[in-house]
Amino acid sequence: KRLSRVKREDVDLTCSFVFLPDGTQWEDVTPLRNAKLPKGGIDKVTHMEGLSLELPKLDVLHNERYRMLADLLSLTGIKPEEIDCNDPEVYQLFKRLDLCGIPEFHSRIAQEVLACLDEINFSALLRVNSMLHGANVWNENAEFLVQDHPFAELIGNRDDVFQTLLKHGIDRTDAFEIMEDVRKGRFSSDMKDADPPERCKRWLEILSDAGIPHWYITSLGKIKYLAPRAHVAHDTKLAYMAAWFKVYYPEAFYKVILKHTYTVPYETCSIPELEAHQQGYYNSGVCKNAE
Numbered sequence: 001k002r003l004s005r006v007k008r009e010d011v012d013l014t015c016s017f018v019f020l021p022d023g024t025q026w027e028d029v030t031p032l033r034n035a036k037l038p039k040g041g042i043d044k045v046t047h048m049e050g051l052s053l054e055l056p057k058l059d060v061l062h063n064e065r066y067r068m069l070a071d072l073l074s075l076t077g078i079k080p081e082e083i084d085c086n087d088p089e090v091y092q093l094f095k096r097l098d099l100c101g102i103p104e105f106h107s108r109i110a111q112e113v114l115a116c117l118d119e120i121n122f123s124a125l126l127r128v129n130s131m132l133h134g135a136n137v138w139n140e141n142a143e144f145l146v147q148d149h150p151f152a153e154l155i156g157n158r159d160d161v162f163q164t165l166l167k168h169g170i171d172r173t174d175a176f177e178i179m180e181d182v183r184k185g186r187f188s189s190d191m192k193d194a195d196p197p198e199r200c201k202r203w204l205e206i207l208s209d210a211g212i213p214h215w216y217i218t219s220l221g222k223i224k225y226l227a228p229r230a231h232v233a234h235d236t237k238l239a240y241m242a243a244w245f246k247v248y249y250p251e252a253f254y255k256v257i258l259k260h261t262y263t264v265p266y267e268t269c270s271i272p273e274l275e276a277h278q279q280g281y282y283n284s285g286v287c288k289n290a291e
Contacts, residue, residue: 020057029055033254062154064260065238071256072245083244090243101246101257104129104239113138113250116146123239126229129236130156133227136188141222145215155219158183159229168210178196181228189223 026032033042073080084090094114098256099105105114105128113128114120132140134157155161158179165175181187181203190200207217244254 017058019058022190026216057214065235065242068256068260069238069241071259072242072249075252075256076245076249076289078245078249080241081233083241085240087244087247089247090240091149093247094120094125101253102234102239102243103241104132107132109138113143117151122236125240126233126236127154127156127160129239130227130229130232131158133157133232133235135185135224137226141219145219149215153216153240155216155223155226157229157232158226160171161220161226164216165207165212168212170206171211174203174206178206178220179226182223185224185227188221188224199223204206 020026022030023253026044034044072078093099093102093258094105097111097114099111099114104110105125110128110132113131117124117128131142131154137155145154155164161182162175162179165178166172170178181190181199187200187203191197193200196204204217242253242257245256
């Protein structure tokens with residue numbers, strides 16, 4: 001009770017860089033503490049969350065998939081531009097849910113969404129992945145709508161909301177502010193109030209006057225977080241490229257996947273042995289339960 005704002009346990013992620021104005025020292029804006037895992041010469045981190053500092057911040061996200069893709073390209077001699085990004089055979093792999101080892105799509109919930117689709121293309125994969133990057137976008141929301149409405153009309157990411165509102169003639173500024181409230185979960189929180197604040201009432205009036213369907217408004221009111229389309233599109237493309245290698249270079253695919261996820265002497269494995277090792281990794285629960 002005597003201590004406040006003390007962090008007992010957390011994880012140091014050296015991927016966010018906060019910019020200080022000239023003449024300002026770190027101690028002027030935040031206490032510093034020792035990093036748990038110093039990397040790249042960075043041994044001090046901020047005590048407070050980056051957003052609470054109200055300073056410009058740049059996030060440089062770490063992504064193990066780059067190393068996996070680099071290994072696949074090196075092992076096969078394939079150049080990125082040689083990969084067909086609209087290959088029916090690759091989409092068939094997603095259709096039959098043969099996705100163990102495919103980043104973003106190997107989880108049970110991803111396969112649950114994919115199983116609902118009649119047709120799979122990159123746009124559909126992007127919407128699926130967008131839903132899973134958000135909070136209350138698929139679960140307790142789109143999962144109940146997919147049987148009665150076209151999948152392409154369901155909300156996946158924040159850009160979907162913005163563009164849908166614009167198509168219905170809503171003012172661009174209002175559309176952006178509504179999207180912001182939805183993607184941050186503020187609209188969902190306000191909708192739960194017996195007497196919503198005036199801002200929420202205004203959004204509801206604008207949406208209704210524009211002819212936005214009731215089911216769509218209800219869906220907006222359930223969302224707690226929406227991911228940006230560009231970020232998800234990038235992750236989806238990496239997943240697609242991994243799937244392309246699984247279709248056309250399965251031995252290289254399994255070698256690289258196992259190198260990054262499971263310790264086996266993969267250099268001497270045949271394709272059946274690699275498949276068996278990969279299936280063992282999947283059945284272990286590490287892959288199967290990742291959501």
